[in-house]
Amino acid sequence: MAKRTQGKPAGLSRERIATAAVDLVDRQGLELFGVRRLASELGVDPMSIYNHIKGKAALLDAVSEAVLTEVSATVAQWPDDWTDIARAMARGYRDMAIRHPRVFPLLATRAQTSAVAFEALERLTAAMRRAEIPDQTIADAPMVLFAFLNGYLLAILSADPEGAGDPATGATPLAFDPARYPTLAALAPRQAGFGSQAEFERMLETVLAGIAAA
Known part of the structure; x- marks a missing residue:
């Protein structure tokens, strides 16, 4: 102290x-x-x-803003393509969550209205407009992207609340009784590395492909 x-x-x-x-x-x-x-x-x-x-509410907002600032600081130069911006933003957000697993629930459960949050969204949505993406898709994109990021990261941090797991390999998949859950048991090998970088990248590409196809 x-x-x-x-x-x-x-x-x-x-x-x-x-x-x-x-x-x-x-x-x-x-x-x-x-x-x-x-x-x-x-x-x-x-x-x-x-x-x-x-007050405490404003203090919690300041905590959120401080860790969000870390995300922007990790990107030396933002790309021009909106999908590359989204990837850089998502990867930085994941890295921040792993560094601050006890802070991260604030970002997932409180509205983020700081300038640093709005600047990141402006960067993404402006790039989408330059790419002539329909406005409704652009309007939906931040919610879709961060619904995935917040839900996914809360899930992996809940499984490993100290954030001490290996982010490259993730956790061991659940074992399912094939007699009771044959489909889940058959799919289990494909769920290896829960929370890993490879799984995150795979799911992120699925989300971005869905936004692009909207």
Whole structure:
């Protein structure tokens, strides 16, 4: 926990608070997260945090924005083609979820209205318009893409809540009794590597192909 001597300025900023909050959630989870606990970590009075971020809901939004900013920062140069933009966005989003498995539920369960979220969607939808995709398909695309990403990533993180599994190989598939579930048992080998990079890429291509064909 950071300690501050009496009379020393806190040196707080929205960015410093958000960074400390992400670190705290990474270590302790959302269930224990609160303004007082964060203030203790920073060595400040809770009211010092409220001077920069107005309340716990806004603080959770700042946490979401901080990890979303990481996604954009991982892409050195955004491509022009909308499918390549979607791939880069999705891969960065998955990597972020694996780095921050305890933060990620915030992104999947709260509306993301930060500038960094809107800028990513603007980049994707503008590229789709340049490709002369029908407007209704463009309007639906972010929901379709992120419904897949959020649902899929929540599922794999629930199976491995610490995010400690190997993202390349994934988890061992379920074993089905072939007498009771013959179809599931026959398909089980094709479900090997649940949560792996290869599975993610395969499912992502299925989603993008569906959007393109709409």
